[in-house]
Amino acid sequence: MTAPLWIKTPAEMDALVASLKDARALSIDTEADGLHHYPVKLCLVQVADDHGHGHLADPLALPTLAPLGPFFADPGVIKVLHAADNDLGYLKRLYGFSVTNIFDTAIAARFLGVTSLSLDGLLRDFLGVDPGPSRQKDDWSKRPLSAAQETYALNDVLHLIPLRERLLEALRAKGRDRWVEEECAAVAAMPAPERVVDPDAYMKLKGAKDLDGRGLAVLRELAATREALAVKTDRPPFMILGNEVLVALATLKPRETAAILTVKGCTANVVRRAGEAIVAAVERGLAVPETDLPVRRPNPRPRVSGAVQRRSEALRAWRVEAAKRVELDAGVIFPQRLIDRLAHDPPRDVEALAQVEGVGRWRAELFGAELLRRLA
Numbered sequence: 001m002t003a004p005l006w007i008k009t010p011a012e013m014d015a016l017v018a019s020l021k022d023a024r025a026l027s028i029d030t031e032a033d034g035l036h037h038y039p040v041k042l043c044l045v046q047v048a049d050d051h052g053h054g055h056l057a058d059p060l061a062l063p064t065l066a067p068l069g070p071f072f073a074d075p076g077v078i079k080v081l082h083a084a085d086n087d088l089g090y091l092k093r094l095y096g097f098s099v100t101n102i103f104d105t106a107i108a109a110r111f112l113g114v115t116s117l118s119l120d121g122l123l124r125d126f127l128g129v130d131p132g133p134s135r136q137k138d139d140w141s142k143r144p145l146s147a148a149q150e151t152y153a154l155n156d157v158l159h160l161i162p163l164r165e166r167l168l169e170a171l172r173a174k175g176r177d178r179w180v181e182e183e184c185a186a187v188a189a190m191p192a193p194e195r196v197v198d199p200d201a202y203m204k205l206k207g208a209k210d211l212d213g214r215g216l217a218v219l220r221e222l223a224a225t226r227e228a229l230a231v232k233t234d235r236p237p238f239m240i241l242g243n244e245v246l247v248a249l250a251t252l253k254p255r256e257t258a259a260i261l262t263v264k265g266c267t268a269n270v271v272r273r274a275g276e277a278i279v280a281a282v283e284r285g286l287a288v289p290e291t292d293l294p295v296r297r298p299n300p301r302p303r304v305s306g307a308v309q310r311r312s313e314a315l316r317a318w319r320v321e322a323a324k325r326v327e328l329d330a331g332v333i334f335p336q337r338l339i340d341r342l343a344h345d346p347p348r349d350v351e352a353l354a355q356v357e358g359v360g361r362w363r364a365e366l367f368g369a370e371l372l373r374r375l376a
Contacts (some may be wrong), residue, residue, distance in 0.1 A: 002053055005150075008061040016047070016055055017067045023049040026071060027080040027160035030087045031140040031153060038230045038237065039195070042090045043140035048157040056153060060141060065095050075100045080160040082106050082119045084187055092192035099188040105160060107187070108167040108180050110332050123159055126166040131155045182360040197227075203296060207247040213293035218285030219250035220294055225281040229274055240274065241265075253282050311343040314374040322367060334363070346375040 003016035020026065031044035045065060048054040059065060071077050072091065079099070081087050083106040091097040106117050114122070123129040135152045145153070171177040202208060202223035203216065211219060223246060230237040241249075245265040252263060257275035260266045304312075316339060323330040338358050347353040353371060354364035 003055055005054070005056060007055055007057040010063065013057070013062060013065075013067050016057070019053070020047075020049055020071060023051070023071075023077060025050040025078040025080060025161050025164075027157040028087060029081065029153070029156040029160075030090055032086070032090060033140045034236060035137060036139040036236075037141060037234050041141055042094060044145075044153060045091075046153050046157040048154070048161070050161055052158065054154040054158045056145075056150065058143075059094075060143070065091070069095060069097050072097045072099045077101065078103055078164075080105065080164045082122075082156075082160065083117075084184075085190065088188070088190070089192040093194065100185075102184050102188045103164050103168075103180075104184050104187055105163055105167060107183050108164070108171060111176050111180050111183070111328065112167065112170050112174070113328050119156065122163060122167075123155075126163055127159055129155075129159055131159075179360075179362045182362050186358070186360065202246075203294070205243045205247055207244065208250075209296070211247070211250055213290075213295065214286070214288075215250050215253075216294040216296070217288040217292075218253055218282055219246060221281040221285040222246050222249055222278065225274075225277050229277060233273075241270070241278075245270075249278060249282070250285075253286065255279060255282060255286075308343045311346060311375055312339055315339045315343060315371070318370060318374045322370070334367075342371070342375060347372070 003019040004012055007013050007016050027046075027048045029046045030042060031046075032040050032042050034040040042059050045057040045059060045068075046054065047057060047068070057065060057068070072079060079102045081102060081104055084102055084104045088097070088099055088102075092099070105119070105122060109117050109122055114125070116122075116125070120131050120134070123131050132148075132152060132155070135149060138149060140149075168177060171180055202219050205219070205223075208216065208219060222241070226237050226240050226246065229235075229240045233240070242265055245263060248263045248265070249260070252259065254260050254263070257271050257279055260271050260275055260278055261268070315334070319330045319334045319339070323333045326333065335358070338356070341356060341358070342353075347356060350364050350368035350372065353359055353368050354361045
């Protein structure tokens, strides 16, 4: 049984699930749109099986993608993705998927020392496939998709399973297939926390450090207004007001819409769409009592002991040597976050090293004795 190309109804989803029941490998990709919508909108989920059948599931039309969840949780089904963390993040957050047994072609390429990690580059280099021009800037929420968009979306999954075979062949020749297996398992197990809004993000905008407390109060109100307008109009914040414009407005503090036009980047369209909201935000910022004005607090770097510094330096020097030895990028061999973790809390033995989050058994077995010597 072959499901239809487009999956837009529960009945079509049932047909897709039935058609995939004997699949031992699935390739998955998603198209999300953060250039035209806010918050980011998941617009398309592409699925292909190991028989070469591709499908386009429409999350904008379907009540849920939950029927696909068991395939993601099934350790007997290999899920092939490229740069999987974003795709899996959407599916975990929106549908609560749990994920096992993935193969990330970007991770595999990284452990082969490939410098161009884009899917387009891998398809050309390993399969001789030209995927055609990129459509990453398209508005994937528009329906119907064009024939060119459908082809582009399907190409992202139809070649992933053959690409996995070629990458696996190269990894096995180098004895690195288990390394990639462990790294992929770590990505599959990563939680996908909800987006957290930093209430003090406005203080980090370029130029905000030059504002006094009153200017920061106005900037805070302007940033909150931009966020509200972005959600209301379903447009990314940068399309409402750019960061430089926000800071310039906080500096000028316009109290009438005509003054907004004197700020570089503020056009008549900006005034028409957001002028009154900008003036209201300025007034709120000016009304904040002196005692409640924002204060930029120093953010001193945490004090690091001499012993931790020495361990960090020793590990960084070791990493350079190890990277040359195995002909891989130093950040692939041992990311900086692992150096920081081990320097602050060095393990006692190889077994304890393997249990450190992110290290993995392959690193412990391959480099454990060397690492422990350097840490000592």
